Amino acid sequence: MDLTLYLKPTNFSKFKPTPWIQSKFSLGSILEKNQAKLSLDKAQIVLLGVEEDRNAVVTGSAKAPNIIRQHLFNLNRISPRFKILDLGNIKTGKTPNDTYFALRDVCSYLLEIGKTVVILGGSQDLTFGITKAFEATPFNLVNIDPKLDYKKGVKSINSETYLNFIHEKQPCLYAQTILGYQNYFIDSLELDYCYEQDIDVKRLGEIRYEMAHIEPYLRDTDILSFDINAIRQLEAPAQYFGSPNGLYAEEACQIGHYAGMADQLKIAGFFNLIPHLDTNELSSKLMAQVVWHFLEGFYFKKVEQPTPESEDFNEFLLEIDDIDLPLAFYQSHQTGRWWMKIADEENQYERMIACTEEDYKMAAQHEIPDRWWKNIRKLNRLTK
Incomplete structure (x- = not known):
């Protein structure tokens, strides 16, 4: 597959290091070197931006990928031997549907060659495009979200209804979990629907009481879809939802770390960050730190598969x-x-x-x- 037909390479000259970092020890430094020297087949994990938000309830998140990169590149490199590659941004299609299919094609190819993918969005309806890469394989999906992005009877896709399309058009969906929902945003009929579909749902208070209990859900998932609206607005202003309650910054980073450690997770997407609503780029910095914790968890993870014969x-x-x-x-x-x-x-x-x-x-x-x-x-x- 010729990825150059789908991707715009990252221009590292646009990302300037902040005065407080040692550039040679930054993630941006290792990524820039890897862009020139590391072949895709040798990479352990890849970054991919998607500048698409035309189906968003509130637009603006198309500008997020490069702003998240700016702050991610200033963070510690994790390890000088970390084989991580930034492939750039997917070229936006004539329609959002074209972008979904481009995302499907790129993700399908990367999964086929055994790569884990980190996607910087963009709006959360891109999750539908990601799931299309699993049309022939059973998959598990975990959503970090304050609500259920499903509206019964709605036939048009947006960042609040994309689950309609996943539930109706993706028969290989094996299991879904929604972590961090807030009860005052979900009707009892929506919860009934979750129970009928065997969707696991965990309230914000439940996961806050015992964060370690969410790790098994993440350990078994193939796709993570992280909505910045799940974080309380005080710590992530660049969101259209704007709730005073939600995940704390440390909890969001802990979820990122658990997801990175997950044995079978293949694609993690981070969505709905709207830069023009941000305050001092606080949200972009936080999302970059969540992604960094995911990468750190990935680098140090221990893949284990129990069997009756194993002595481990x-x-x-x-x-x-x-x-x-x-x-x-x-x-x-x-x-x-x-x-x-x-x-x-x-x-x-x-x-x-x-x-x-x-x-x-x-x-x-x-x-x-x-x-x-x-x-x-x-x-x-x-x-x-």
Whole structure:
């Protein structure tokens, strides 16, 4: 595939280092060197900007990718051996739909050659274009969002309705999770819809109470779609939503770190930042730091896959009256993380899913964890 047909290379001369950094130790320095010397096949992870917001509820986010870059490039390089490549920005199509398809083509190619992709948006409806790269492969999606971007019966796509198109046109969607929603922005009928579709939803208060409990959702996801509107406006003014409540900056960075560490995550997109609404570029700086934490998590992550034969995991088999086969849990010796094994009704398909120690403790008390039930339903639906 000739990526030059789709991409505009990053012009590093436009990004000036701030006086307080040592340029040779900055992420921008290593990215500029890599642009000249690192081939795509040797890169571990790639950055990609998408200057598209024509289907946004409020436009302006098309200007975000390069402004986020300006602040991202000033941050620490993480490691001089980090093989990270900035591919530039996707050329905007004649219509937003053209941009979705260009994004699909580029992401499909990068996934095919085994690259993890970080996308700097742009509006969040670009998530639909990303999912089109998974049209033949089951995938999991995690949204960091204060609300549900789904409107029943709506047939036009925008940054508030793109989930309509994913739910209706992407049959390979296996699981979806919405993290950080705020109850006063979601109607009870919308929550009913989530339960009917087996969409996991976690309120802002739930994830704030125990941030570590969101890590299994991120560990199992293929796509992360991060809406800056999930962060409270005081810490991220460049948003159209403008809520006094939301994630704190540190929590947003923690989510970025967990996502970077995720074993199977393939594409992470950061959306809806509107630079002309910003104050002292505070939002752009924060989004750059969230992306930096994602990159740091990626660089230091430990990919683990438990099996009954592996000596790197403890295996726990629990007998529960309502289940024919014992529940199998695995804990890593190295990281302390947990998994559980599920199988379909015919016991032909098995799947290892991330979980928490609390899920294991619940099963040890002869209670079947909600995570087990939901994933069994999803697996049975997928295999029928």
